[in-house]
Amino acid sequence: MYERDERELRAVTDHLDDRGDLDLLRAANPVSATTGPWRDRPLDHVAERGLNQLLHRTRARRARRRVVLWAEAAAVALAAVFALTMPDLAAAPATAAAPGALHPRDDAAVTLDRLADRAESAARDGGPRLRAGAHVQTWSLAMDEGPDADRPVTLPEEREVRWRPDGSRTERVEADGKFLSERVFPPSRSDAPPRARPPHTAAALRAYLTEVHDPGFPRRTTPAGTQELLDALPSLLDTWTLGARESAALARLLADSGGLRPAGTVTDRLGRSGQAYVHESRDEHLRYMLILDPDTGEALGLEVLFTKDQPRFAVEAGDVMSYSAWRR
Amino acid sequence: MSTDDSFAAAYREHYWAVSRFVARRLDAGEAHEVEEVVADVFSIAWRRRAELPAAPLPWLYAVARNCLANTVRGLGRRRRLLHRIGLNESAHGNQVVDSPDTERPGSWVHEALARLSPADQEALRLTTWEELGVDELAVALECSPGAAAMRLHRARRRLRAEIDRMQMNVRAGRAGAESRD
Numbered sequence: 001m002y003e004r005d006e007r008e009l010r011a012v013t014d015h016l017d018d019r020g021d022l023d024l025l026r027a028a029n030p031v032s033a034t035t036g037p038w039r040d041r042p043l044d045h046v047a048e049r050g051l052n053q054l055l056h057r058t059r060a061r062r063a064r065r066r067v068v069l070w071a072e073a074a075a076v077a078l079a080a081v082f083a084l085t086m087p088d089l090a091a092a093p094a095t096a097a098a099p100g101a102l103h104p105r106d107d108a109a110v111t112l113d114r115l116a117d118r119a120e121s122a123a124r125d126g127g128p129r130l131r132a133g134a135h136v137q138t139w140s141l142a143m144d145e146g147p148d149a150d151r152p153v154t155l156p157e158e159r160e161v162r163w164r165p166d167g168s169r170t171e172r173v174e175a176d177g178k179f180l181s182e183r184v185f186p187p188s189r190s191d192a193p194p195r196a197r198p199p200h201t202a203a204a205l206r207a208y209l210t211e212v213h214d215p216g217f218p219r220r221t222t223p224a225g226t227q228e229l230l231d232a233l234p235s236l237l238d239t240w241t242l243g244a245r246e247s248a249a250l251a252r253l254l255a256d257s258g259g260l261r262p263a264g265t266v267t268d269r270l271g272r273s274g275q276a277y278v279h280e281s282r283d284e285h286l287r288y289m290l291i292l293d294p295d296t297g298e299a300l301g302l303e304v305l306f307t308k309d310q311p312r313f314a315v316e317a318g319d320v321m322s323y324s325a326w327r328r
Numbered sequence: 329m330s331t332d333d334s335f336a337a338a339y340r341e342h343y344w345a346v347s348r349f350v351a352r353r354l355d356a357g358e359a360h361e362v363e364e365v366v367a368d369v370f371s372i373a374w375r376r377r378a379e380l381p382a383a384p385l386p387w388l389y390a391v392a393r394n395c396l397a398n399t400v401r402g403l404g405r406r407r408r409l410l411h412r413i414g415l416n417e418s419a420h421g422n423q424v425v426d427s428p429d430t431e432r433p434g435s436w437v438h439e440a441l442a443r444l445s446p447a448d449q450e451a452l453r454l455t456t457w458e459e460l461g462v463d464e465l466a467v468a469l470e471c472s473p474g475a476a477a478m479r480l481h482r483a484r485r486r487l488r489a490e491i492d493r494m495q496m497n498v499r500a501g502r503a504g505a506e507s508r509d
Contacts (some may be wrong), residue, residue, distance in 0.1 A: 021484055021487055021488055022452075022455060022484070025456035026457070027437075028441075030351075030352055030457075031352045037359055038344055039344065040344050041344065043340060047343045050366075050367050050370060051336060051339050051370075054339075054370065054371065054374045055332065
């Protein structure tokens with residue numbers, strides 16, 4: 001036994017002259033580039049699918065950065081349609097109609113601080129619990145970029161995420177009332193947000209959303225600000241349906257962050273009544289409007305619209321870039 | 329070439345290299361685990377694609393290092409569980425096993441490597457397994473080339489010290505065995 005050990009060690013130390021230590025490590029490389037499952041070769045179907053998803057997701061996200069002129073009349077009609085049909089996902093017709101920007105009625109505005117108080121009070125009284133999975137309806141824009149860009153068109157999409165007890169999840173997507181896809185994702189070992197269970201205190205939720213916004217790279221030293229929180233919010237709400245405590249924490253976090261102006265009451269695209277809070281991003285010429293349930297602080301929707309013409313994308317000031325509506 | 333095209337090209341060219349990087353650090357975990365982390369790596373890289381340098385691979389390794397730091401938290405819990413139930417061999421996953429029929433000193437090297445600090449280990453692995461030069465090492469470690477060279481130099485010195493120490497231990501063990509004979 002010891003003879004062999006020493007023989008091996010002598011082989012090791014003999015190598016240690018010059019750059020031999022590095023050569024030894026090279027020889028001990030556990031994963032080969034020429035054989036085995038990770039060898040160099042053309043992309044397999046998993047890798048191809050991953051690339052396609054990234055490219056596709058970008059188009060969808062870009063679409064959200066495009067604008068559609070949505071007729072107010074269409075918005076009203078649409079709200080009625082959804083109010084009638086949304087409870088049944090299978091029967092809910094997603095629509096190609098493009099509603100215009102929502103217009104809060106500048107009355108009975110509730111400060112975010114006050115709303116956070118209400119939400120905390122509601123959470124103390126019970127209320128719904130946090131649930132894995134989400135049901136979201138989005139309207140976003142498919143657009144061209146460049147001097148000859150066409151006016152963008154709306155991409156309505158309805159997505160339902162269901163988690164199973166084993167940690168796997170299914171994502172069912174419909175567009176224009178048609179079934180698009182249903183994919184099953186295996187259980188994820190990653191516990192990075194937004195896969196991690198969201199916390200129910202404002203401070204922890206800020207850290208959580210900061211990590212959603214900038215996952216791991218590079219390490220941030222400052223927590224996310226209001227606009228970053230709003231940018232990260234859909235990732236959280238597309239993954240989890242918040243409970244009363246988490247909704248209260250979110251309202252408190254946003255109240256503490258500042259930069260959100262109460263804009264009054266509004267009827268959202270699903271016909272629900274909410275309080276609108278507006279954040280202006282002057283650098284990017286964007287306006288965020290977050291709609292919260294007036295009693296529980298639950299996030300109902302988020303609208304982002306352009307506040308300045310963007311000829312490059314053939315969009316105009318007042319065009320809605322994206323709208324997400326979350327429901328239980 | 330647009331940023332998106334550059335990203336797609338980097339993805340196609342380096343997907344397997346990034347997969348190997350992840351597999352080595354997950355102790356060549358199961359394929360779907362590696363794929364999942366690699367998907368996260370490219371997803372983050374995608375968001376940062378405006379920063380994609382002309383030579384993207386070391387930069388992708390930097391993204392992957394940070395990404396693994398996140399996922400390893402979950403992994404750590406799993407491994408602790410495996411340790412508790414006595415399955416830590418697979419969790420450790422030393423790929424080059426010490427067996428009588430091998431003349432390769434791989435197990436010694438792995439053992440010596442495992443005794444170093446994580447920072448030393450990473451500098452050595454990136455240099456040998458990912459075959460990075462010092463400038464590339466600096467990108468992957470997100471430090472200056474001078475700092476990277478110094479880290480590698482120190483890591484090598486400590487690796488040799490560990491191997492020397494192991495050799496002394498074996499000799500001492502052998503002497504002890506002989507005196508008992």
